[in-house]
Amino acid sequence: MATSRPAPGVAGRALAYLESAKNLTGSACALGGLALTLTGFAGTYWPVVVAGLYGAGALVAPPTRPPAPEFPDPSSRLDALRADVTTLREYLDQVDLPPAATERLGSLTELLDGLLAPGWVSQALADDPEAVHVLARAVHRDLPEAVDAYVRTRWWTRLAPGQQDPEEQLERQLALLHGEAEELVAGLREAEEIHQRTHTRYLEDRGTT
Known part of the structure; x- marks a missing residue:
């Protein structure tokens, strides 16, 4: 039985997102949310706080900018x-x-x-x-x-x-x-x-x- 394979480029795009400024900034904000949870400030809504901080961080991070093409001098x-x-x-x-x-x-x-x-x-x-x-x-x-x-x-x-x-x-x-x-x-x-x-x-x- 043939197994489905991910479309070409999916793994590359996923890896690129993991290394992107959006994910890094969102992850840093999410870690801040976890810190709030550990100190008791987030309460029972800590998953919402962590997810919200991650989303906010991802939104404020600058978009990924592809490198400009280089042409001969x-x-x-x-x-x-x-x-x-x-x-x-x-x-x-x-x-x-x-x-x-x-x-x-x-x-x-x-x-x-x-x-x-x-x-x-x-x-x-x-x-x-x-x-x-x-x-x-x-x-x-x-x-x-x-x-x-x-x-x-x-x-x-x-x-x-x-x-x-x-x-x-x-x-x-x-x-x-x-x-x-x-x-x-x-x-x-x-x-x-x-x-x-x-x-x-x-x-x-x-x-x-």
């Missing part, structure tokens, strides 16, 4: 992004690019290195999730796709010249990405300028009080 994402930039640079070093594109690409990677350099600059970047997203998108998708599309299109163009120059398209794409990175830098700079002006106003207002 934003700076840890930048650590991974630095490693990805190194991988990207190793890939780019293997590609034969036209001089103009190479120069534009070098300027762009310098911007990336400056933004990701460990220190207060990268900390300012980490505090802006949208900026991190833009930077990660450029490293993970936009730059590799631009260069790879150039390599593939250039091969087909050598077999059968097309209407568009792949070198020109690559330079336009890199210029757009460079402009996007410059806008990101400008946004971070503006945030610092706002912070500086806010501190100035705070000092001015404090001086007038």
